[in-house]
Amino acid sequence: MPQSHRSTSATPPSPHRPDRRGFLQSGLAVAGATWAASGAYGWQPGEADTGLIIHSGEPMNAEPQLRELVKSWVTPISQFYIRSHAPVPRVDLNTYRLSIEGMVDRPLQLSLQQLKTRFGSHSIFATMTCAGNRRSEHSAVKEVSGVQWQSGAIGNANWGGPRLSDVLKAAGVQAGAKHVWFEGLDEVQRDEGVIPFGASVPIEKVMNDSATAPGVLLAHEMNNAQLSPDHGYPLRTVVPGYIGARSVKWLGKVIVSDQPSDNYYLAKAYKLVTESTTKEQAAAAAPLYEYVMNAVTCAPEPGAATAPGAVEVRGYALPPGRPGAMLRQVEVSADNGTTWTQASLHSPRQLYCWQLWSARVRVTPQTTHLLVRATDSDGNAQPQQVDWNLKGYMFNAWHKTPIQVNG
Structure with a gap:
């Protein structure tokens, strides 16, 4: 079951060897954290809880709660997803080359x-x-x-x-x-x-x-x-x-x-x-290089209850990774795609960077979910559906967030 990302201290293993207990330390990867400028780095004693959703502990694979992602255009280190295929190696700066x-x-x-x-x-x-x-x-x-x-x-x-x-x-x-x-x-x-x-x-x-x-x-x-x-x-x-x-x-x-x-x-x-x-x-088959365009609703959270009327919806949108590509627009629908509300893009418009967005959308007792889609600067729209693939890569269909409208 997903759990909070916690850390405890441990004795460092030898340099350049995977630390099989290293995942217990990674909660200390927070903004402002520092490690020794010489010698083998070490985690400081203590404990930190970043609220990450942990999918595996060793190697560490974890992601933040969606509500955390829309708080800042620059993602805090403590809320940055972690993807590893092996335990964290130990590195001695005295010998590192x-x-x-x-x-x-x-x-x-x-x-x-x-x-x-x-x-x-x-x-x-x-x-x-x-x-x-x-x-x-x-x-x-x-x-x-x-x-x-x-x-x-x-x-x-x-x-x-x-x-x-x-x-x-x-x-x-x-x-x-x-x-x-x-x-x-x-x-x-x-x-x-x-x-x-x-x-x-x-x-x-x-x-x-x-x-x-x-x-x-x-x-x-x-x-x-x-x-x-x-x-x-x-x-x-x-x-x-x-x-x-x-x-x-x-x-x-x-x-x-x-x-x-x-x-x-x-x-x-x-x-x-x-x-x-x-x-x-x-x-x-060609290796995957450029990432695909994607837009995701981060708030309200899936299953959230709300009253009929205007609801603020927030999320992130990523333009495709090809050179020069930007976002043109992000749209949100509360009626399964019959009508769309254009969202406001708030954060900097910069190459190879996401933008955060928000929209005021009217929901009714008939609303069961919210949809979001993006369009890039060349007019290419995020697809409604994507083909299934064996390893689950590059999923960028319209993002669907179930909600409950009371009354």
Whole structure:
């Protein structure tokens, strides 16, 4: 059963090894929390309750209550969803080095301090969302495996760190390079053995980097605080516009290649497949990169009771992850889509970021649910329904919130 996210202290294990009790600590990942700048980081004694809905404790997978998501355009660290495929690894900053290798003229081994000193820090706002956000709605049609996310596997943050493009320029990217691989320091237990979580992105996503279209950030800060263990301390990639699986936490290696990564989580997972998909078709299927447009009602909560009349409805909307895409409008219906009320978009309109919205909608005793849909800047509308897929990825049908109108 979902529970509050609580933390207690524990004895640190050896560096670079997964902490199987680490999930007990992650409640301390709150705004303003800090860890030692040298030596192996450690969680401070104490206890914190962030109210997250916990889907699994080890590895930690948790999401906030929807009502928390609409309180701020920038999601507090304590309310940011946590997605992990393995326990949090321990990292000793005295020995930590980011390896830059593969198709580069000058392979690099960089400490966190060297990254900061040589390449400076840049700040970007970007929304992170899991490809499995709203997976539980897929399962309502037909059960799918994986974390049964509700609608809270999403958050918007201010990320800080060097641009990966600057680091690769210093390393000297060789002709013919087409992809950039990322490998984490975590250790994922799979039937075939222990592997790191990994990903890759097309090299254009990294190198075509500008203030208006950020590429990939090597983030060591989140909301102006040092990354917490749950969110990738000491370093992670942030890939604006892409599903969260491409933003690798606890980053250990960056590999430049002429091929996509052969890591399981790019080569086999995070693809749209069905029960009829053959192994050959699955192998040839394109990996998921850009996230899809989505709009969700966060208040009132499902099952809420209200009187007839005007009701304030609030939520979030995310434009699609393709370059240049923004939101045009968000609409809410209280009569199953017969009529729609246009919502007001309140928060900043920024590339690769969500917007919060609100609307005053009239409900009657005949109202059984609220619907919400978004339209992007090119006029593409959020679909009323989506095709079921085996892993429950990219669910973005009209969001439906049941309510009870009394009287």
